[in-house]
Amino acid sequence: MPRLEMLELTIVPLAWHCGFWAILCFVVSTITGNVSQVDKLWSITPALYAWQIAVFSEFHTRAVLMASLATIWAVRLTYNFARRGGYTWPPWEGEEDYRWPILRKNPYLSHPVAWMAFNLGFISFYQHALLLVIVLPEIMATSSEGGLNLMDWVLALLFLLLVMVEYQADQQQYEYQTEKYRLKGAKQPLYGEYEVGFLRTGLWSMSRHPNYFAEQSIWIVFYLFSVSGGAGLINWTIIGAILYVLLFQGSVAFSEGITAGKYPRYAEYQATVPLFIPNPTMFKPFWNDGATMKKRR
Template sequence: MALPTLKSLEECIDFKKTVEPFIPQLYDLPAKLADVLASREDIVKLYTDTNPLISGFAISIFLGAVFLVTAEVNHNYSQVDRAWSVLPTFYIAHFDVWSRLAGVPNQRLDAALLFSTIWSIRLTFNYWRKGGYEVGSEDYRWGIIRKQVPKAVFHVFNWTFISFIQSVLLYLLAAPAYVLLLAAKFEPDVSDIDMFYVAVELGLVLTEYLADQQQWNFQAAKRDYKISGKVSQGFTQAELDRGFITSGLWGYSRHPNFAAEQSIWFFFYQWSCFASKSLYSWLAVGPVFLIMLFQGSTWLTELITAGKYPEYSKYQARVGTFVPTGISAYKRSGPKIIRTSELAKKQK
């Protein structure tokens, strides 16, 4: 049996009933897969006979090994980065496909796959235009970390966090889809609240797009200014000389794109809580770990940025990291105006 026998919606997030009974399938899966491939048996049957949460987790472990080998062979540690924008959607699609093959209602999963696909398309495009898929491209922060720690320590960091833990994290972000699948037994139809969650998710994707586009426009204007000395329309020379963007959404949050990204997966987790009529569940581990990851990543990014731009510390003091701290946008402090009367008093 691939799914647990449940009596209520609340049981859909019960770890002991929905996860623990199927853990042995994880240990047996490699041998069963080898038998299927050797005898050319029906692999679809093995797929539907295996709990979808377990098979999805197994895929994330396998991909972690692929990321590890690829990173070590190429001495490039952005392998997970290249797959980041695709894997959560791939895993949600996995739950959706499994539900169809198993004959389980899948309307909520279709709705989740809709917003996730749009999220993937947008993020993949943004990563591509920044050169993320070019041969040899690597996140500059990995290079900085490599210089700060011994070589052996960095390899252990890759074997654990970079390759495997991040791979599993991307799966855990999509794992709330498992609860949506289980809840379909009790409430198969999409409700107005479900559509509200979809609308919120799409709104967050739009916010992330606007923030990234504003950053892209600023960086393009800054590059043109350095080459030609001309100030692009929509910007001022003072803004470009400052070196970092403080307009648009960036006037209220230092990282509006990061804030939206974390919120997207937190609200997806909350959607699963609503579907199971629960306030919280063990699936919080995914979005909580993502938030922790962004805390560390943002700290390193800002440490580097503050070292490059003198005014950044003032920007940090006035604008919240993720959440706005006020209703007014950031404004650069202008030079202090000294009246002639004040100057005369100082001279006396």
């Protein structure tokens, strides 16, 4: 199917689909006062959009591959969010992301009207639009009539590798934080790396945010499927990957400011370990004495 025809066929239904989630999140967050509603859908809606495009493409081989990869990413990220207590019943309840209460205190956002506008424009609509835009390369990838090529398979393997990296980074962080809070809950003294307060071994010894490095890279790779489909090295759907990367720059800068104020040794960590792109020469084995001790019992 020609790209323009495919775009005309899919973009309006996708926009309505995206708008539904944005309005739902805005209404629910306004009623409950909890603006973390988008977080609960972050790992779900891109996979839904990807399969919607696959259906409109009449299950083009590349679209099915891309939708399948997006589903693997979605299942993995949803699982990680769920085990950290991200989902509750009723679904609109639960803890709000720790950054939102801090941002509410910003002089420009502290007024209720200003905060409502921010919630409507950025939290609800912009973020949901972004989750749609990162999937749009799938439209440009479906115009080729041929089957999958070597580049498709290389990109698929790279995508899966990055999902594994993200899983391992999240797993190390989960094990570290679980043991740290177990010690705190048991009123036992923190020792070793737990006394430092933040993880800096394993993948986290090479990058301050290895999970975010993998996450951004995943959607850059997703964009490259459009290149494999013949849309050219640079096409308009690259805007999704660019905006996604930019979102992480601002979000991480904000969260690191909070972390640096909480942990005295974080400034040293910032000065020696790269923000995103890993430096393999700095690798230190994952330190998890708590888990090791449990296995020995």
